[in-house]
Amino acid sequence: MTDKKTTKQKQEVVNSIVEWMTEILNESGQKGFVIGLSGGVDSALVATLAALTKKPTYLVNLPIGPRSVGCELADIYGKYLDDRYSNITYQADKNLKTVVEPLITAFVDHDEDYIDPSLTLANMASRI
16 A cells, blocks of 8 residues: 555656646746756656656757767667657757867866866756
8 A cells, every 4th residue: 555655646746846847838938848868867857757748848968079878878768758758859969069168178277176177077068
């Protein structure tokens, strides 16, 4: 009995989030979502919740430089959602290296003792 109750509670949380996302989207006047997939759990969860809204959702894989394991995971999951949900459109490999390199240089040149360039790079694509 506890498992059924727990499953029901989880579904209620999912439904609440999907309803909230739909409300926010409708209030914004936009028609759909655009989500960058990083290959991590956070972007995969947001993409899944967006798929459940049944609103048009565009998923993009935004590698910076050579493809990484994260890019491969994003690609696999993007294709999975695209196949499973009619409102999902997945676009792979829009390489942002030329856009991001000046930003990284600006941060690193600003304070090399404080900012780790590898951390800057790791977090940049999901925030563009």
